[in-house]
Amino acid sequence: MRHGTATGGDTVTLQFDGSPVTARKGETIAAALVANGLLAQGRARTGEPRGVFCGMGVCHDCLVTVDGRAGVRACMTKAADGMRIGPQAGRPDVRTGGTDLAPLPAAPLAEEAVDLLVVGAGPGGLAAALAARRAGLTVLVTDERPAPGGQYYKQPATEGLTADGQALQGAKLIAEARGAGIALRDDTLVWGAFREEAGLVVGVYRQGVAGYIRPRTLIVATGAYEQPGVFPGWTLPGVMTTGAAQTLLRSYGVTPGQRVLVAGNGPLNLQVAVELLRAGAEVVAVAEAAPAPWTRAATGAAMMAAEPALAAAGLRQLAVLAAKCVPVLWGHRLARVDGTDRATDAVLTGPAGAERRFAIHAVCVGEGFSPVNEIARLLGCEHRVRGDGATARLEAVRDDAGGTSQPDVFVVGEAGGFGGAHIAMAQGRLAGAEAARRLGHSVPEDAEARRLLARHRRFQAILWRVFAADDPGLSRADDDTPVCRCEGVALGVLRRTIAAEGVADLPTLKRLTRAGMGRCQGRYCMPRLATLVGRPAVEADFPTPQVPLRPVPVAALAVEKPEWGGHKRALLPPFPPLADTAPLGIAEAPVVVVGAGIAGLSTALFLARAGVEVVVLDRGHPNGRASGGNAGSLHGQLLSFDHGAKAEGDGGAAARTLPLQRESIDLWMALERETGRDLEIKLTGGLMVAEDERALAWLGDKTRVERAQGIECHVIGAAELRALEPALDERFVGAAYCPQEGKINPLVATQAVLDAAKAAGARVFPLTDVTAIERDAAGFAVHTQRGVIRAGRVVNAAGGFASRVGRMLGVEVPVFGAPLQMVVTEAVEPLVTCLVAHADRHLTLKQAANGNLIIGGAWTAGLDPVHHHPRPLRASIEGNLWVAQHVVPALRKLTVLRTWAAMNINIDGAPILGEHPAVPGFFNAVTSNGYTLGPIVGRITADLIRHGEAGRDLAPFSIARFKTAPEATRP
Numbered sequence: 001m002r003h004g005t006a007t008g009g010d011t012v013t014l015q016f017d018g019s020p021v022t023a024r025k026g027e028t029i030a031a032a033l034v035a036n037g038l039l040a041q042g043r044a045r046t047g048e049p050r051g052v053f054c055g056m057g058v059c060h061d062c063l064v065t066v067d068g069r070a071g072v073r074a075c076m077t078k079a080a081d082g083m084r085i086g087p088q089a090g091r092p093d094v095r096t097g098g099t100d101l102a103p104l105p106a107a108p109l110a111e112e113a114v115d116l117l118v119v120g121a122g123p124g125g126l127a128a129a130l131a132a133r134r135a136g137l138t139v140l141v142t143d144e145r146p147a148p149g150g151q152y153y154k155q156p157a158t159e160g161l162t163a164d165g166q167a168l169q170g171a172k173l174i175a176e177a178r179g180a181g182i183a184l185r186d187d188t189l190v191w192g193a194f195r196e197e198a199g200l201v202v203g204v205y206r207q208g209v210a211g212y213i214r215p216r217t218l219i220v221a222t223g224a225y226e227q228p229g230v231f232p233g234w235t236l237p238g239v240m241t242t243g244a245a246q247t248l249l250r251s252y253g254v255t256p257g258q259r260v261l262v263a264g265n266g267p268l269n270l271q272v273a274v275e276l277l278r279a280g281a282e283v284v285a286v287a288e289a290a291p292a293p294w295t296r297a298a299t300g301a302a303m304m305a306a307e308p309a310l311a312a313a314g315l316r317q318l319a320v321l322a323a324k325c326v327p328v329l330w331g332h333r334l335a336r337v338d339g340t341d342r343a344t345d346a347v348l349t350g351p352a353g354a355e356r357r358f359a360i361h362a363v364c365v366g367e368g369f370s371p372v373n374e375i376a377r378l379l380g381c382e383h384r385v386r387g388d389g390a391t392a393r394l395e396a397v398r399d400d401a402g403g404t405s406q407p408d409v410f411v412v413g414e415a416g417g418f419g420g421a422h423i424a425m426a427q428g429r430l431a432g433a434e435a436a437r438r439l440g441h442s443v444p445e446d447a448e449a450r451r452l453l454a455r456h457r458r459f460q461a462i463l464w465r466v467f468a469a470d471d472p473g474l475s476r477a478d479d480d481t482p483v484c485r486c487e488g489v490a491l492g493v494l495r496r497t498i499a500a501e502g503v504a505d506l507p508t509l510k511r512l513t514r515a516g517m518g519r520c521q522g523r524y525c526m527p528r529l530a531t532l533v534g535r536p537a538v539e540a541d542f543p544t545p546q547v548p549l550r551p552v553p554v555a556a557l558a559v560e561k562p563e564w565g566g567h568k569r570a571l572l573p574p575f576p577p578l579a580d581t582a583p584l585g586i587a588e589a590p591v592v593v594v595g596a597g598i599a600g601l602s603t604a605l606f607l608a609r610a611g612v613e614v615v616v617l618d619r620g621h622p623n624g625r626a627s628g629g630n631a632g633s634l635h636g637q638l639l640s641f642d643h644g645a646k647a648e649g650d651g652g653a654a655a656r657t658l659p660l661q662r663e664s665i666d667l668w669m670a671l672e673r674e675t676g677r678d679l680e681i682k683l684t685g686g687l688m689v690a691e692d693e694r695a696l697a698w699l700g701d702k703t704r705v706e707r708a709q710g711i712e713c714h715v716i717g718a719a720e721l722r723a724l725e726p727a728l729d730e731r732f733v734g735a736a737y738c739p740q741e742g743k744i745n746p747l748v749a750t751q752a753v754l755d756a757a758k759a760a761g762a763r764v765f766p767l768t769d770v771t772a773i774e775r776d777a778a779g780f781a782v783h784t785q786r787g788v789i790r791a792g793r794v795v796n797a798a799g800g801f802a803s804r805v806g807r808m809l810g811v812e813v814p815v816f817g818a819p820l821q822m823v824v825t826e827a828v829e830p831l832v833t834c835l836v837a838h839a840d841r842h843l844t845l846k847q848a849a850n851g852n853l854i855i856g857g858a859w860t861a862g863l864d865p866v867h868h869h870p871r872p873l874r875a876s877i878e879g880n881l882w883v884a885q886h887v888v889p890a891l892r893k894l895t896v897l898r899t900w901a902a903m904n905i906n907i908d909g910a911p912i913l914g915e916h917p918a919v920p921g922f923f924n925a926v927t928s929n930g931y932t933l934g935p936i937v938g939r940i941t942a943d944l945i946r947h948g949e950a951g952r953d954l955a956p957f958s959i960a961r962f963k964t965a966p967e968a969t970r971p
Helices: 029-035 123-134 165-179 242-252 267-278 293-306 308-323 374-378 421-438 447-466 491-501 506-513 526-533 598-609 652-675 693-708 718-724 746-759 799-808 874-887 889-893 930-947
Strands: 011-016 019-024 063-066 069-073 084-087 111-119 139-142 183-185 189-196 199-206 209-220 224-226 239-241 259-264 282-288 328-330 333-338 345-349 355-359 362-366 369-371 383-386 393-396 409-411 482-484 588-594 614-617 686-690 714-717 734-738 763-765 770-776 779-784 787-796 816-827 835-838 844-847 852-856 861-863 870-872 895-906 912-916 919-926
Touching: 011 029, 019 029, 029 242, 111 123, 111 199, 111 421, 123 139, 123 165, 123 209, 123 421, 139 209, 165 183, 189 374, 209 374, 209 421, 224 242, 239 242, 242 259, 242 267, 242 362, 259 267, 259 333, 259 345, 259 355, 267 282, 267 308, 267 362, 282 355, 293 308, 293 447, 308 328, 333 362, 369 393, 409 421, 421 447, 482 491, 482 526, 491 506, 491 526, 506 526, 506 746, 588 598, 588 779, 598 614, 598 746, 598 919, 598 930, 614 787, 652 693, 652 746, 652 930, 686 693, 686 718, 693 714, 693 734, 714 718, 718 734, 746 763, 746 930, 770 799, 770 919, 779 919, 787 799, 787 930, 799 816, 799 895, 799 919, 816 861, 816 870, 816 874, 835 874, 852 874, 861 895, 870 874, 874 889, 912 930, 919 930
Parallel strands: 011 084, 111 139, 111 209, 139 183, 209 409, 239 362, 259 282, 259 362, 282 328, 588 614, 588 787, 614 763, 686 835, 787 919
Antiparallel strands: 011 019, 063 069, 063 084, 189 199, 199 209, 224 369, 333 345, 345 355, 383 393, 686 734, 714 734, 770 779, 779 787, 816 852, 816 895, 835 844, 844 852, 861 870, 870 895, 912 919
């Protein structure tokens, strides 16, 4: 509902779902729709209606289409006259409708240099920018919101709204920043951050155009987002965070409904309840989880003494609520919200468990905060785990000035840990001054800011003792309650998966259920998932943030790049010691496999099925490295860089591997039948497209080589290509078609092999680092941080790290780590059927069963310079996306959800299989194109261990083909 009337020249007219809607100029689409009673604005992937939830662009529940453009966040987009708006479908159909989301860049993405970039135009960011500018730095401040001020200093955005004292303070600070010559750039999404040799690079997106900022120093002032608990009905339209309701009210004069319940924990709820009353809403109750403050009288008195003005403001709010007969129910929590297409009733539970029901139009929930810390984490700033249970979160390790473990990155305010606006402003002043000092400017010490910081920290500590309340965790949720809002994954599914698969880590739970893999990248569900698999102890227990940090149009980042100079053979990252030193509980085994990826687990499966006792050791979790990061292609034909001038050697090694690929695909299908699991295997056929007659002739030569190896592959013309894949660009004159190619879901397939291996008797030990292998006449002593295990035979299935295992035994295994990237788009209705590749350019493209488009093609990734794990390079992201949209133009209508990288393998185009001639009992099971070949590599290795032969000629795959491999000294 609107507070006041929108009339005359201050209004615009929109259409929503075909019906006219009146909006005030300056309102966001979300505010306009809520004002007109349209709380259901978008659709979840599962089809349920969704509406405004966070109000700050984090949750992506309010997605709408605008003039044919999908994926528009209604809460972050200004309404304009004549807009045609519709609900965002769970999976849009871009074959028959939709508009490109951004123009293709006409040139390389622009780069802008600045002394200091401040991300976040809230109190902390603005204070930091002013301090730095006054010290002489050039300063740019970006903010994702439509206007500066942040959550605390929300500014009125429409005519006729009266700013209160808090907003006026913000307006003064904003004016000071502009007057000081600080560039304030709103509506600017920071989608990525990179640490390169030349310094920091920050990716931004604004008004359809992407680019980069190169700051000498970065201050992260991105604040926090509200983290309400999980309860039945929390995804219904009409349920929103308290902050979202306050944004609607303060910036746009809109209340979420006439009858509103405010529930949760903390003083913000009281403030918003009072503001709703003053705007004309009926607040049916305020439910506060903490007990009444007069039960903690000494703490209340201490709060009054620490900061009398702020404490008095809280008392005035309680007085206003009492005067309006609004019940403040201390010790009560929101238990559930009922309704079908929107919230209609809310149920509270009190200290004795008694329920109270309220008929409502909206529910505002504020139960805690999580820092927006992804930028700092991407840049390697150290974080520590804080909180317990469902509130477990990462907070930046920083000093009073926001200085982090990285000297060019500061984190101020709630981006590093919740503390309120006054702490953020004091810390911002200190950070801006210190940033200037580090860039060579002389800046006096700001003693007043340090005093304010200390004072407000004391006040906040006392305040949260007054509002201390137990965390309910997931106790309010039932099995049908979705824990992951984006993917619609319910609590019951999570619990059954954990029980059935023995899941003990967040990444595995993500892979098996897709929880945390949606648009919000797990920001809401990760703390809940953590309670299900055990409290995280260190940063590495949390999933790594991925770029883009928010969905970005494919077209905005698509820039043509040079594509091939051979695989980048990266130095392998160092491994820090593992903390788990609990004894293995096993002293010996006939066979020890090093590596729990698909090759190692397949080896264990076939050995265990034959009755061989086998132990698998992995430094991480099974499927946690290259196999788990695989794009899931089942390759039957040669890749474009495995034939001709681009191929390793003469391409013969890759060609000789083709029969193994065909056989391994058959074995994958057999494993699907045997395990009774849906591995999402589809032999859709594979296309390698050609843009001209030269490329078509090259494909003809390639297919002759493939047919000589028993692969069904032939060249088709343009008409047949169109019939197979109408979504491909019309520029293509033909393709090589291999009906034996397809796709698989590695997220579930490796788990199925793991389960089958364990069911057959294999023992798998995660978080077990093989530190040395010694050899004697009796076999091998495999040393780990959890003890020594003796083995008769050792299998090296360590993938990109196989060379390290070889060196432990004094032999060179010529395997190089080659980090490669993958990209995934939002889900859409079926767009492409086949596995698509390009004859001249690096591309693999396919559509997963859930509708996401997965884009790869061996584009080089790098190693994170701090944590040393594989990470996509911005040039590869741009180039990969350019090729993808060049082949399938409809991709320009989609956003990129995330990118990731994994340590692939570079050998010579063929696997290394078999017993090492210089080290009897030491077997290599290492291959590039590893996911396709995983099962056959495992079966061959098992046959060699059991019988000494595999019924086939393995000479082309022996390590002996590398003439320079040194001999080991025999014992």
